[in-house]
Amino acid sequence: NLKFAKSHPILVEAFYEKIIPLLKKNITLQMEGGAEIVMIFDTAAGELDFHSFHKYVIGPLKLLCEDYPGRIGYYAKGTTEIQMSLLKSVNGLSGFGIDHRFDLSSMLLDQNRNGFLQGNFDQSLLFMEREDLTKALDIYLKPILSLSKLERKGWGAGLGHGILQFTPEDSVKLIIDTIRERCDVN
Numbered sequence: 001n002l003k004f005a006k007s008h009p010i011l012v013e014a015f016y017e018k019i020i021p022l023l024k025k026n027i028t029l030q031m032e033g034g035a036e037i038v039m040i041f042d043t044a045a046g047e048l049d050f051h052s053f054h055k056y057v058i059g060p061l062k063l064l065c066e067d068y069p070g071r072i073g074y075y076a077k078g079t080t081e082i083q084m085s086l087l088k089s090v091n092g093l094s095g096f097g098i099d100h101r102f103d104l105s106s107m108l109l110d111q112n113r114n115g116f117l118q119g120n121f122d123q124s125l126l127f128m129e130r131e132d133l134t135k136a137l138d139i140y141l142k143p144i145l146s147l148s149k150l151e152r153k154g155w156g157a158g159l160g161h162g163i164l165q166f167t168p169e170d171s172v173k174l175i176i177d178t179i180r181e182r183c184d185v186n
Contacts, residue, residue: 002047012056020060027068037094039073039118040064043161046078058086065092073097075118077161088112099160105143108152116154119144123159126171133171137178145182157183 005012027038045057057076064072074087075097084107087096095116098107104119125136144152157179163172 002044006052016056016060020063023060023064024067027064027072031068031071037071037073038068039075039097041161042074042076044078045076046080046083048083050082053083054086057083058090061087061090061093065090068092070094070115073116073118088114090114095154095156097156097158103143104155105147108144108147108155113154116156118156118158120158120160121175123161123164123167126159126163126167126175128171130170130174133174134178137175141179141182149184152183 023040030038040061042057045053048056061072061074069092072093073095074090074093076083077099079087079098084096084098084102087093093114095114095118097118097120098104099120100122102119104117107113107117107119121137121140125133128136144155159175
């Protein structure tokens with residue numbers, strides 16, 4: 001949880017004074033190395049209240065997007081609908097990721113969505129038996145496949161917060177192969 005950070009705002013301010021220049025330097029290095037878009041992953045931002053999310057996420061993202069317009073993506077674990085609406089307001093953000101708790105097809109159809117949408121499968125389900133995992137993938141893909149290719153343009157499949165430790169490799173291969181085959185992507 002963010003108990004320490006929330007109860008020590010002076011330390012948080014000092015942290016941001018150091019981390020923003022470091023992020024800019026890191027992003028620059030990645031782009032000099034050939035990255036087209038740099039994705040910022042934020043584990044705990046979903047735990048923030050509206051004011052804190054605006055101050056500690058939206059403010060810094062706006063700064064980064066001013067320096068790197070159209071080249072920054074963002075994903076936070078546990079974001080809310082309100083936080084998503086704030087993210088949509090960031091000019092220059094190339095896209096963002098959502099976790100498995102969002103209705104992916106609705107998000108893809110959202111006319112206010114800017115850029116790509118990384119819509120994610122629940123990484124915990126990769127521990128299911130193959131038959132059950134196949135059924136879970138069918139449920140996940142059904143609303144996506146009901147959309148036209150144009151409607152799902154910009155969608156990137158992924159796992160919520162990545163692959164968990166001890167995830168069976170066969171399950172990872174199954175999800176990749178299934179999405180490539182059923183969604184007609186390479």
